[in-house]
Amino acid sequence: MAKPTWKMQVGETAPEFRLRATGKGAGRGEPITHVALSDFRGKKNVVLAFVPAAFTPV
Numbered sequence: 532m533a534k535p536t537w538k539m540q541v542g543e544t545a546p547e548f549r550l551r552a553t554g555k556g557a558g559r560g561e562p563i564t565h566v567a568l569s570d571f572r573g574k575k576n577v578v579l580a581f582v583p584a585a586f587t588p589v
Contacts, residue, residue: 545579 549567
C-alpha cells in the first residue's frame with residue numbers, strides 16, 4: 532500500500548488535526564494537554580510551519 536502524500540497550496544484550508552501541547556507546564560508534573568486546529572478555526576489566523584529536527588536527513 533502506498534503512503535498518502537499531503538500536498539497543499541497556499542490559501543487551502545488545512546485538514547483537522549490534534550497534537551500534544553508542550554506549553555503550560557507539560558513535562559514538569561502538570562497534566563498533558565492537547566491542541567486542535569478546530570480550537571482556532573474562525574477565531575484566529577493560524578500559520579502551519581514544519582521544520583525537520585536537527586541532524587535528520589530531509
